[in-house]
Amino acid sequence: MLSGGQNYVSRAPAFSNDGKRLLVCTGSTVSVFSTATGLLVSSLEGHTSTVTSVVVVPSSTFVCNCWTSSLDGSIRYWDFSVPECMKIFRFNLPIHSMVVPSFLSPPEEKNAKKPNVVAYVYVENINAQDKNVKRKFGQIRKCNLAQIPKLGNLILKETERPKSLTVSPSGKFLGMTDKRKLHIWEVPNVDSDSAVSRKIILHHTKTFTVLAFHPTERIVAAGDVTGRILIWREFGTQKFLSSSGHNGRSANDEEDKPGVRENDDAESCTTWHWHSAGVRLLFFSSDGAYLYSGGKEGVFVIWQLDTGKKNFLPRIGSPLMYFVDSPDPLLSALSCADNQIHILKMPSMEIIRSISGIKPPLSSLDICESVSSRAAFNCTTGVVAVQTENYGIQFYSLFANRGLYEVQVCERNHQPVDEITVVVTLVELSVDGSMMGTVEVRLPEEGIGGLVSLKFWDLDDNQRFSVSTLIYEPHRDAHISAVAFHPTRHIAVSSSYGGDFKLWVCKEEIQQKGQILQNSGWMCHAVGSYKNKAMRAAAFSADGSVLAVAADTVITLWDPDKNVLIAVVGETPAPIVNVVFAGKSEYLLSVSHGSKPQLTVWSMSKLAAFWSYKLQIEAVSCAMDSSHFAVLAFLPESYKCSLKSDEIILLFNLTDPVPVASWSVTKAKGGGLSFLKADLPKRAVIDGKSSPMTLLAYVNGDREYVVFDPYGKETCELIMTRQDDPVALEETGQFGYSSIFGELPKFDLQTDTSSLILSGASERPWETMFSGSSHMLPPLTKLCSEFLESLLEKRTATVE
Template sequence: MEECMEVPVHFKGGGSFVNFPPIFSNDGESVFACSKNMVVEYSAKTGKLLHEYKGIQDKIIGFRCCSFNLYECIAACSVNGEVAIWQTTSHFKVFQKQIPLKKLKTFHMIPSEEKLRALVSYKFKKRICFEVITLSANKKYTVFSIEHSKPDYHVSVGNGYFSVAWRNKLDFIKFGKSKQVSSVHIDDSLNFTCITTHPTEEIVLTGDSLGRVRSWHDIFEKKKVQTIFHWHTLPVRTVCFSTSGTYFYSGADECVLVKWQLEDASNRRFVPRLAAEINHIAVSNNNLYVAVATRDNAIRILDSTLHQTTVIQQLVLGKHYDCGLTYDHRTKALITNGNQGQVQFYSTDHMSLLYNVDIVVQNKITNERQCTMINTEITKIAISKCGLWLATVEERNDDLYSSEIRLKFWKFDLTHQKFELNTSIEYPHEKSINSLAFQPVLKSNVICVTVGNDNKFKVWKLTDASTVYKKDAMWLCLGIGFHRDLPCKALSFSADGSLLATGFGKLLTIWTPDSCELKCSLTHPLHIESINHVCFGSGLNCHLVVAASTNQVSAWNVLTLTMMWSVCLPVSLLISDGLSGHMAAITRNNKVYVFSPASPKLIYASQDLLKKYDNIVAATFVPSKFSSDVRLEWHQRTPIFFITSSNELFCLGATEGTDEFTEYEQYEDVSEGFFSKMQPLSKVNMAKTSTVEKIMFEKDMGHKSIKKYLEAPIHTSAPVRFLCYSMIRALSLQSN
């Protein structure tokens, strides 16, 4: 068994990069965002990734644009006080400092042309302390402190002062030796939810839990002046001033961006029906662009007329992953839940979002103040082996009225390059659907099987529905299977699609999908738990079926109808690799066990794969670019991609890129012999100077030597007996 450290785990995407407000560069051409422990720069016009600023080890708690040595820079600070500053033109790190404070909460740069100063906050005992730190010198002093607040406090730095909003209290603190402090309270039943300061004047905007935006004037006077702007129904999430400060923007969970005039509360404009709730808003210095960070892990760039020009989209953060992870061989993409009512195709090669498919085709219903609205959710997806058919299940159940269940079949239009709805079936089962799978064959008359909570499985087949006007096809129910009225939760096709395995209660049943004929029913007297997962083997193990219940995994031989082995394991996910024949069982305590169905002996076992607060919610095997090379280990051919409960995508196996594998097509093996001496000398020199250090095996994968021999004129070629050695050596494998 391989040790855990021999199989690397790499971060491949996901995680929120909209936890902090995006920041525009001074010229407005670039927009910066924070992702985990690095700052990323994108083009505001095209959305293209321009640069990644790395060098901070821990999680970033804040980043800001600043001026350092008369150059525009970006500064970031980690939770452990590591501060780094990069120059945005050269992308070099020009400053690094360790703040002697730990467990920092917030980080803000103080606008100043003379000194490089920052305002940080941290928890000390039962209070939150605010300190001003001069980064260019070892100077710091505490300016303010508040009680430890739940919900969290909100900080904004203005011109010569900063403001802190916590619970229902708002504090204004001036920088300097005087430390002038002014405070104001609102109703005890309300809480402040966000805050921002005016670019030049002593004006502060706050949002509250009632959906109101308040403008505070004369903040250091005894009697403060406030103006109320009220449109939002839900708590205000963010407010942001324009560069001039004459107008501002606000956003909340209604998915609507509102533009307000500071001097006229009745003058407002709206950008409705955004894809997700608004987290943050930023405005460029020239007021040409507005960046709206939404909760679906996207930054939408709007122009001055509030029309969307660019979308910077990372892995869409779904609220759940009921669909799991499905690999599409045609697009080489992972399919999973995306925005509300949509599925996303995420490229594993480029680690970028390819596109979304709107399944429910409904506007998202946002929550009311005292009511949570239920939207239609995508619960199951499956894609055919050829990648041209997509099956989806959508359900809606509010526990008050009748539930909605739809099974939809989508066909990929090669002309328009998009999925189009072919068949929509209302209530394919009387209750919700547990599992969905296509027959793993490339033929056109493929079938699909669904398993429902009504204790039945149904076989769906594509049938001809042509008319005199056009040729068409639609999906109809071919047959229904059930067994002793036992609950049915899982299904799996054999490698050739001729058999179907389903779990009815504690029984493992084998059926012929075309006729719904029961072939056998397998059980063990000591196994009393219901089967939750079923996987057919592949390759040499195509006659084996692995079934998993809540605490047990067992393998059955469908030829001899006997149990091969059984082990106790708290399984939450069971996945299979059709290429290598291996399977992986993921337990509820985040352990991954890779094994062959023929033996309970483990091929790989991980002990501490993730942190304790992260759970693996979906996983699948994904073929790498070296999947056809049988000389490599399983994790190099088909690594495991999995998503955690924190919406982060990881890869168990493979490498961070392709550094450990040399491109075979770029390497020519030129042997010493008659055939090699026929090549130009310059090519021989180039091949000899090439250093191939990390390659595991050398082989002329492109068959360039053979092609050149076959294409050469016969009358100029050497006798075949002199070329045999060189040709055979070019085709053979070498150990080093």
């Protein structure tokens, strides 16, 4: 079983000590990416629930160790160079956030004899049962991971729900946001038994969203939901410094505390406002001279701390989430809401590489009635095409679990506004993956100005899609419900809710006398309708000789060449939204939605229903060269079964209504199914077999996916060999001498020394072996054996 499509930006990533690896929380695993190639190197697998934090152990010797926390209630210690789990600590409480201030404290404050690893965790108290008071599930507790780990009984703070913790770069302060308050604690020494020594609260009139600490000074910045950034300077002067012998300012000296509210413990408070929506990202530069911020606008803002002047990195194309710096001062990472992590070259802020996960589902599903989030599959290559928020299509490899490229359906920049004006409602691929059809809808403004556009795309020489034909309002003012391609010819059909369908033919199909046309555009070949009923689905048979179009509750069969109605098949109790030919087109599947949903198998020889189920079907797919098909269904509440969920994948044989196999799934709403004809010798090995086989891919509503063998008796493990993966080039790259002067020639000890470059033809090779330019000399490990061999006298041994 192969899984992928995880969210890369649910938590902040972390760099390795040498800056060559980026550790990313991806579901229940931690994915380790190469910053040089942006590709996956390894995974830390072991947690049984979502990983919420990853903290790399700092070291000057490039030690590859890290700590991770998870909602499964455990903290694990890893060596991610192997990778291997070294320790497991279980606390039985879901951990939503973890920071380790002892890693950041100055060296003189660390205990060299027995270093303590002091962590603060934000846990969810699932045992809270007091119903008389308002239940608070979030608790901040202290934990020493160097000893026998256990959660401390002292609770720093309780909240209604767990939040994220933030630690200062110096390791001296710990902070969190709670509605309109900013809580800051002073972290005691690592040897102290107390959880924290002192605490202050900073107030605001709006809800906080994020905070950041200055690396060297007592300065804290926080962003709110309105886009404002507040900066408190010299916070904790009275609370943190008064007991340490410092003379803090008087608490009643209001005139000396400009901008500070409610007599908070800070010397001043400055407000900056540029963002139009809530601030999601705040981070101080390593030298403390700049403050980085970001939000929904998709613009990375660099503030000069002393003057407040701004500089921008615009047009990133997605809301910003996290920013982390690297031990390598030339690298940083920027996480975006579109499931991408950009590697930045500092200080120019140039994006040099991107780690692209699958794009999240559209947020505009309820805005337009014709929008479909169903992914389009290329069944031969294992590539899926999905709509993106920035009016594009992303092509994602299910086998490699990485984004390949994107095409822009509508040329529009990212707009940080809540009002959506354009929606890509549909994407469909041809059987061989060489053609694509997309539908985009420009929403009307106050009921005026709506526009539906149909585009056909062809693969270019670079194996990327480019627009071939653009058609405005192909079905008058009606929305397009479906697009389907002919299995062998350049013919497509589009159906509409307005009650008609149109056959589109590429000019290559109608060229005469073998003449090659310079223009390969598409044109309308025929138009059909049936009693003005809304047509919600269409499909070609396996050989393309029959076209099935769903007209409300009936299925109409057409001859696509002559555009003649052949037959009308049955009637269902609800409108038909999907039709698929199965087997060798001996059967036809139909899916009805509404108050009486139904899955029906129709016999094409008898033009009658063969068998049916009253099930709510989300997706259906038929196996290639087989009589099997799979459906993604919702079981009714009255249906009693032993499955964990009412969302299920059922595998059927066309001639038998009893399912062959079933799998319980989650997040089926908006999900998709597809059988893949995997070409495994180049990509994967299943159970030691490399022969091509049929796999089933399931993509859920969050676009997480799993690919498995539906015919195996047990779930087979899909081992990805990736023989042509560029990671191998980076892993076996040149280091040391070879990285500067190149590879040295290989010395064959069995050959005559006259063939050596440096030895020449001399019979005394040691005289010239060490001569020449220093950058041309091979290492001593190669010269030593030659030198010693030249000093030995060769004698011929005779065996009596």
